[in-house]
Amino acid sequence: MDISSLLLAVICLLGIGIYAVLVARNLIKVIVGLQVLVKGAMLALIAAGQIAGQPEVGESLALTVIVADTIVAVVGLALAVQVRRRFGTLDIKALSTLRR
Amino acid sequence: MLPILVMLVIGLPWLGALLVWWAGDQRSRQQHALAVGFSVVTALAALALIPFSQTVQTIVIPSSGVSGNGYGTFTFSPDGLGIFLAVVATVIGSLAVIFSVDYMKGEAQLGRYYSMVLFFIGAMAGLVLTSNLLLIFVFWEITALCSYALISFYNDDPKAVAGGMKALIMTQLGGVGLLLGAALSYGYLHTVDLNEFLAHADQLPADVLSVMAFGFLIAAAAKSAQFPFQTWLPDAMEAPTPVSALIHAATMVNAGVYLLARFFPAFADVPYWRDAVMLVGMLSALLSAIMALVATDLKRVLAYSTVSQLGYMVYAVGAGGVFASQFHLLSHAVFKALLFLSAGAIIHSVGTRDMRGMGGLGKEMPAVRVVFLIGAAALAGLPILNGFWSKELVLEAGLEGGPLWMWVVMLIGAGLTALYTMRCVWMVFYAPPANPLRHIHDAGPAMRSALFPLAIGTLTTWLLAGPFSEFLKGIGVEEETTLEIVMIVLREPATWLAVGVVILGLLAWWQRKYLQILTEPMQDLGVMAERSFGFEAINRTIVQTIQGWAEDLRGLQTGLLSWNVLAIIVSLVMALLIVALGAV
Numbered sequence: 001m002d003i004s005s006l007l008l009a010v011i012c013l014l015g016i017g018i019y020a021v022l023v024a025r026n027l028i029k030v031i032v033g034l035q036v037l038v039k040g041a042m043l044a045l046i047a048a049g050q051i052a053g054q055p056e057v058g059e060s061l062a063l064t065v066i067v068a069d070t071i072v073a074v075v076g077l078a079l080a081v082q083v084r085r086r087f088g089t090l091d092i093k094a095l096s097t098l099r100r
Numbered sequence: 101m102l103p104i105l106v107m108l109v110i111g112l113p114w115l116g117a118l119l120v121w122w123a124g125d126q127r128s129r130q131q132h133a134l135a136v137g138f139s140v141v142t143a144l145a146a147l148a149l150i151p152f153s154q155t156v157q158t159i160v161i162p163s164s165g166v167s168g169n170g171y172g173t174f175t176f177s178p179d180g181l182g183i184f185l186a187v188v189a190t191v192i193g194s195l196a197v198i199f200s201v202d203y204m205k206g207e208a209q210l211g212r213y214y215s216m217v218l219f220f221i222g223a224m225a226g227l228v229l230t231s232n233l234l235l236i237f238v239f240w241e242i243t244a245l246c247s248y249a250l251i252s253f254y255n256d257d258p259k260a261v262a263g264g265m266k267a268l269i270m271t272q273l274g275g276v277g278l279l280l281g282a283a284l285s286y287g288y289l290h291t292v293d294l295n296e297f298l299a300h301a302d303q304l305p306a307d308v309l310s311v312m313a314f315g316f317l318i319a320a321a322a323k324s325a326q327f328p329f330q331t332w333l334p335d336a337m338e339a340p341t342p343v344s345a346l347i348h349a350a351t352m353v354n355a356g357v358y359l360l361a362r363f364f365p366a367f368a369d370v371p372y373w374r375d376a377v378m379l380v381g382m383l384s385a386l387l388s389a390i391m392a393l394v395a396t397d398l399k400r401v402l403a404y405s406t407v408s409q410l411g412y413m414v415y416a417v418g419a420g421g422v423f424a425s426q427f428h429l430l431s432h433a434v435f436k437a438l439l440f441l442s443a444g445a446i447i448h449s450v451g452t453r454d455m456r457g458m459g460g461l462g463k464e465m466p467a468v469r470v471v472f473l474i475g476a477a478a479l480a481g482l483p484i485l486n487g488f489w490s491k492e493l494v495l496e497a498g499l500e501g502g503p504l505w506m507w508v509v510m511l512i513g514a515g516l517t518a519l520y521t522m523r524c525v526w527m528v529f530y531a532p533p534a535n536p537l538r539h540i541h542d543a544g545p546a547m548r549s550a551l552f553p554l555a556i557g558t559l560t561t562w563l564l565a566g567p568f569s570e571f572l573k574g575i576g577v578e579e580e581t582t583l584e585i586v587m588i589v590l591r592e593p594a595t596w597l598a599v600g601v602v603i604l605g606l607l608a609w610w611q612r613k614y615l616q617i618l619t620e621p622m623q624d625l626g627v628m629a630e631r632s633f634g635f636e637a638i639n640r641t642i643v644q645t646i647q648g649w650a651e652d653l654r655g656l657q658t659g660l661l662s663w664n665v666l667a668i669i670v671s672l673v674m675a676l677l678i679v680a681l682g683a684v
Contacts, residue, residue: 022666030661
């Protein structure tokens with residue numbers, strides 16, 4: 001696979017992820033969107049490694065991202081469970097208590 | 101050894117702050133013990149720095165991710181001036197913490213109190229030990245934040261909250277001047293290191309240097325509560341009294357004077373800068389001395405006198421007397437901490453801060469009376485106490501380096517200082533008791549163990565004048581022995597003129613009945629002084645404007661996740677665009 005199609009995939013994943021985070025009202029969907037977003041970033045790291053001629057650096061950074069990303073998913077889902085228990089809903093609009 | 105000590109002086113109180121907070125408010129005994137332990141060990145570590153004052157050595161903290169770009173490296177270069185102020189901050193800090201064991205006994209939220217005090221001590225030590233302009237700015241703001249949190253410690257009292265907010269906004273305003281200075285230094289000299297800046301300051305264009313000089317003057321005036329920002333300090337007196345003693349008398353408010361003294365070599369030749377500095381100091385000293393004459397709140401009197409004495413230090417820097425200003429800073433830190441802490445013992449016992457509700461406390465609180473009188477005599481500038489020597493040195497520096505009329509005004513200020521000190525002592529200890537049925541208890545053991553070292557210090561720190569001048573050799577102070585300094589002061593005829601004025605001020609209070617003809621036309625002046633000569637209005641406008649902006653910006657905080665994410669993405673795109681444009 002050549003680099004340009006890889007970059008196209010990166011842009012698609014980032015776009016889908018941002019769209020999901022922006023639009024979704026269900027907390028689970030937001031977390032899924034975040035995952036898609038981070039996967040795009042991970043692919044971008046690998047692509048950057050290829051372009052710079054140091055694929056091993058890009059790949060090891062991608063591995064780091066996988067670990068961090070998993071933790072984000074776990075904590076996010078745990079929070080979602082707590083939100084559901086406390087508020088009785090997963091709608092993120094119900095969580096905005098900072099408003100006047 | 102040196103790097104470890106520096107890290108201990110900054111890190112230990114911060115570690116203590118975390119531990120005290122972690123111990124929890126249910127275990128108040130542990131909290132007291134932890135706070136006292138950490139602050140005392142910090143003070144010992146700071147004292148251990150003293151032998152290193154002559155070996156100027158720069159400590160670089162490796163910050164691989166950050167170094168090499170605009171932030172510079174995290175450098176600390178403890179020299180005489182920095183070590184001296186770190187010692188003042190940690191030693192008086194530990195005494196204030198010891199005092200708090202009695203003063204804050206039974207408070208519900210000790211964790212918040214001690215954490216903030218310890219956090220402050222560490223930040224203050226960092227502020228004076230670092231040589232990175234941006235780090236100075238960061239520590240500067242941390243001290244402002246702690247000051248805010250501690251002024252508003254009794255957060256169910258609207259006056260305390262308003263006072264804290266005012267102090268925060270006014271001192272942040274000054275912080276902007278400091279940040280501007282750091283940015284200009286980086287922009288023109290490509291360094292944010294203080295020593296490099298001082299070495300190459302003459303390479304700056306003259307107008308840029310004067311912008312920096314006046315920016316730093318505004319920063320210093322706001323931090324040290326100097327004219328025209330002097331009104332936040334009296335309002336800050338809502339804080340618990342040990343905090344007033346530590347932050348608003350002995351340490352944080354000195355940061356402005358420190359800044360001026362530190363940058364004096366670079367800015368001394370900027371046209372009109374020295375005159376502006378002297379003018380700011382003179383106006384603060386005179387106006388707040390008059391305000392102290394009419395205030396009835398014990399702590400406010402002390403706050404006004406702090407502004408006034410800081411005015412003397414600023415005036416001395418402007419006149420070129422860096423040694424005099426720093427020596428007065430040392431004396432003032434010791435005797436004003438003593439005065440504030442004994443005022444704290446009085447307030448704790450009587451239950452009011454209004455001096456009209458005190459009177460006749462001399463018999464019931466003999467120990468406090470003795471130490472308060474020592475502090476008051478030093479404040480008034482009576483011979484052989486530390487305040488006398490340092491104030492005479494300040495006046496002498498002013499006579500040498502400044503115009504005569506300013507010196508005369510400062511002399512009048514010294515007389516007023518004696519007058520209001522006398523009035524304060526009389527109202528608290530000797531006036532007829534306001535309420536004979538009250539129950540008074542003398543200071544507790546922890547209070548005494550903080551008061552007595554300070555009283556001894558007030559009597560003796562002037563003996564350190566010689567070693568102190570050697571200590572400050574690094575910033576261009578002429579090295580002299582104590583005897584030489586004493587002889588210089590005693591031989592100067594101006595000294596005896598000043599002593600005469602001080603005694604005149606004291607006598608004026610004794611003979612106040614006969615001076616009534618003189619004081620009656622001054623009534624209007626008194627009313628004006630109570631209103632801070634209209635400068636309160638300026639300060640209030642600044643605070644209200646900034647709070648208005650904050651209210652307007654509240655609309656941006658929708659609380660909706662999607663909008664926040666959109667804002668993050670839009671600003672990211674904008675930042676990338678700016679970087680891309682810059683790269684072309």
